[in-house]
Amino acid sequence: MTTTSDNSTLRAQGLTKVYGTGDAAVHALRGVDLALSSGELVVLLGPSGCGKSTLLNILGGLDTATAGEAWFRDHELTAMEHAQLTRYRRDHVGFVFQFYNLMPSLTALENVALVTEIAKAPMATEEALRLVGLGERLHHFPAQLSGGEQQRVAIARAIAKRPELLLCDEPTGALDSKTGLLVLEAIERIHAELGTTTVLITHNAIIAEMTDRVLVMGDGVITEERRNARRRPARELYW
Amino acid sequence: MQALNRKMLRDVWHIRAQVLALALVIASGVAVLVMSLSTIDALGETARAYYERYRFAHVFARVERAPELLRERVERLPGVQAVATRVIETASLEIEGFDEPVIGQLVSLPARRNTGLNRLALRLGRLPEPGAVDEVVLSEPFADAHGLGLRDRLRAIINGRWRELIVVGIALSPEYVYTIGPGTLIPDNQRFGIAWMGSAPLEAAFDLEGAFNDISVGLMHGASPETVIEALDDMLEPYGGHGAYARADQQSHWFLMNEINQLRTMSLILPVTFLAVAAFLTNVLLGRMLTVERAEIGLMKAFGYQDSAIGWHYLKFAMVIAAVGILLGWLAGYAFGKSSTEVYANFFRFPFLLYQPGPRVFLIAALASLAAALLGAVASVRKAVRLPPAEAMRPPAPPLFRRTGVAITRWLDQPTRILLRQVSRWPGRSFVTSLGIGMAVAVLVSSLHWLDAVDQxxxxxxxxxxxxxxxxxxxxxxxxxxxGSLARLPGVISTEPMRSVATRMRHGALEERQMLMGVPARQALLRVHDAQMGPLELPPGGLVMSTQLADMLQARIGDIVQVEVLEGRRPTLRLPVVSLFETYIGAPAYMEIGALNQALGDGGALTSVHLRIDPLAQDELYAALRETPLISAVMSRSAALRGFHDTLADTILIFISFFVVFACALAVGVTYNAARIALAERGWELATLEVLGYSHAEISYLLLGEIALLTLLALPLGCAAGYLLALVWHGAFVTELFRVPFAILARTYGLSIMITLAATLLAALLVRRRLDHLDLVAVLKTRE
Known part of the structure; x- marks a missing residue:
């Protein structure tokens, strides 16, 4: 289904994840093959429970596979120890989650600083926030920000380290469409300006129109791969 | 089983480690309470049974020489049930392998064997045969100290004549539960012991045939000792009575009661400390649980459960925790009580120990801790129950954080900011955690400080x-x-005389039996020593009184005290109090020896001589002293000091080690709970940090840094609380016998801090291990 290209940032072969054993075993992934080229923006589309979050978690070094291989450049993720995975996340991966996962006791600026403080070559904290359109309200706590603003802080936090890989798991899932579009625009802009390899998980087919390539998942496998003839800018989307 | 009960038990099981940690704190309080109450009961009950079984007398009197005929007159006094007359004298003993002077108190046994008052509890062998002149029964602690057994022999100088004695029995007596030599406070079983003999040889040796010099009186139930004492004093006066006294003033009994009173103080103060902390912790744990259970509470209300039913449900939770603590505390308290009673049994000698704590002790401990747990629970439960169901089902409003205006935060990294804001966002809860850890420090400081105090x-x-x-x-x-003749003995460097006379001092309506000691105006050896000012020079006349005695008599400088001398010509003196001094042991009174002798009008005399000796000539001196007649005691200061350390200090050490265990339980319980609560509340944050690439060490900093910070705050707090607690203990532990100086050395604070830190670290590490099992994936799927 997918071919391994030389400039691929991330690839997986026969990736399998089984939760539980025996009769209670749940097959979340049933042998996924995948390759992402450097600088690509890919949407992973599928209904909830199809295994897309599991796949993203394994690719992001948050979870381990039961079988199969996953590679980040020439590092085999599936062979990494706990500490190596931590290192991998710290140095190479930016995450954006549905529920933002901001520290309630830190301001917007400080939430971003949380990452810039431990990253190797981060951008300036303010710059990251400006990239997502949050030049102001830097000193507000999450509870004082709207959902969209919180998600943009989360994006700023994810990209401030200049990651090679940006993984977004339903970043608009908790937002209304208008606010969601603002968030998508931010992701689009980051991708354009930084050229970060980006994977965006969604169950919303409309969002898929903003990328070149769409991978459709169902029941633990990638069932379809599409290429959009034309990438629609996020601001033209509507749902 | 009701569904709610099943839920409660599962909840308890779910947070069992926290429940156990909290139960441990409750158990500490219960254990101290059970330990001290059961020890008090055991000592009191053992003494009561011992006294009753061996017919310990109620009134005692010394007399120079009274005719045996007097006995019948005493027996006829109203309220008197039984009378025992005896000869009690001292003798110098020579024991093979022990070169120092040993003094034996020889006590005559009645002709009708072991009947009447003050019976012996024979541990080994038999009583002397009637008519046997050389058979002797030794007191058990004395025999043990020298390894003496049946048929062993020892030599004694009885009234100037050498006699060889054969040990035929080893015994204990209700009169000598606590055995000390004249003028000493701590048992020295090597240098002082009791030896019982037949009355005939003693009467003969001391020229007391048909006479006695000691009388004990047993009273009928309900008879007042005061009237008997008064009548007895009148009767004995012509024969040189030294003033009768009641059981309450009997030396051995007085020491025993003194100890029981101290235990009573302990049984009050320490458990209160532990139970207060337990109440705090219950409050925190339950408060935390109720926050988590908010939605369930709302749901239950939506289903139509009444507020009272829901409240009761959570109170039961607190009661289950208390029950676990009580059960553990009962077991530990029983075990500790038993061993502490055994510790006392080395100090106070009983032929048997009744350690049978009744249900009362356990009930009191259980009720007290249950009350503490419920008290801690009530506030949280009330708050939760009052929430309207709709509001309860919504998540709580997010906490409002504030940026501190302090510029210093600019230099802090983000995890440190999170940590500081957590602490300042919930200052009350942070304070309680600090306080709990601080209480562990405080208990340690106040327990360990006794070592400093005793040293001082x-x-x-x-x-x-x-x-x-x-x-x-x-x-x-x-x-x-x-x-002068003692000064000429080999090895004596200098001497100093002392005269002590038994007196009854009166001031207003208050009266105390007390020795009055005459010493030179400027003392070189036994110094009248003020705890603060150092040695005092005595004025030429008047009483120099310890502040303790002055308090007991309510006398101040310039007051006239009536001093009734209880020996010799028995004059009654009116003496002004001219000076006061503070001393830690006893309640002595001094007077310049010349003035005392003049007032007594018997031409000048002494009862003791203090010696400084050349240690190289020590053996020669000991041999010479053994041959010196009329000596009733030879006390060595170094032996007394050793005895003090071996008995009192060691006993204190054993109790302190109990308290160290309790304090560690407290520190572990508080820390573990605080860290587990932090982990439960912040698991989401910690997992997020791990997702962001923070390592375990960095995340641990966030989790344990808060505990470390609170511990850091707790240390000075605990030291201050320890100081106060020690002060309270101190005030409560002042007895007629001891006023232990108030002293806390820096090393005591240091040691307390180290022990607490170790316990805290242990608890923190236990929680730290759980970080390895954070579920990163699950946490990202839930809203905070």
């Missing part, structure tokens, strides 16, 4: 106030020239 007491009493090596005492007043 020993230093002031045995080193600063006393400069003599030996004190030689005589059974009766001797001519002043005796000092």
């Amino acid at each position: 007491l020993a230093d002031v009493y045995f080193e600063q106030a006393q400069r003599q090596d030996l004190t030689v005492s005589f059974g009766s007043a001797q001519d002043l020239a005796v000092e």
